[in-house]
Amino acid sequence: xxxxxxxxxxxxxxxxxxxxxxxxxxxxxxxxxxxxxxxxxxxxxxxxxxxxxxxxxxxxxxxxxxxxxxxxxxxxxxxxxxxxxxxxxxxxxxxxxxxxxxxxxxxxxxxxxxxxxxxxxxxxxxxxxxx
Numbered sequence: 567x568x569x570x571x572x573x574x575x576x577x578x579x580x581x582x583x584x585x586x587x588x589x590x591x592x593x594x595x596x597x598x599x600x601x602x603x604x605x606x607x608x609x610x611x612x613x614x615x616x617x618x619x620x621x622x623x624x625x626x627x628x629x630x631x632x633x634x635x636x637x638x639x640x641x642x643x644x645x646x647x648x649x650x651x652x653x654x655x656x657x658x659x660x661x662x663x664x665x666x667x668x669x670x671x672x673x674x675x676x677x678x679x680x681x682x683x684x685x686x687x688x689x690x691x692x693x694x695x696x697x
Contacts, residue, residue, distance in 0.1 A: 628654030
């Protein structure tokens with residue numbers, strides 16, 4: 567939610583859609599260039615995170631000759647023993663409760679801007695705006 571400016575004497579209206587469905591944005595950002603790569607998925611768990619990492623490694627041609635260091639937080643699906651880290655991808659874990667150190671955190675204002683103070687009838691409508 568954000569502040570809404572209205573003419574003096576008028577009451578602002580806030581439309582709220584009290585449905586509890588979620589979309590999760592798995593996002594990667596290059597700290598220097600700002601290039602981003604993301605998936606929008608209905609859940610966050612180890613199985614999906616493994617798929618996202620595999621796709622990320624394939625998309626950017628990671629392997630023995632090309633390596634990437636990925637800074638991530640210590641969410642449960644990031645630190646599980648069931649995580650399958652593709653060749654060429656190396657994880658560095660940030661200290662707990664330190665979102666200011668995560669380059670991808672700077673993406674959230676870009677994601678929030680087009681959806682602030684809006685409600686959507688379906689998750690597909692929300693996904694269309696996010697894309």
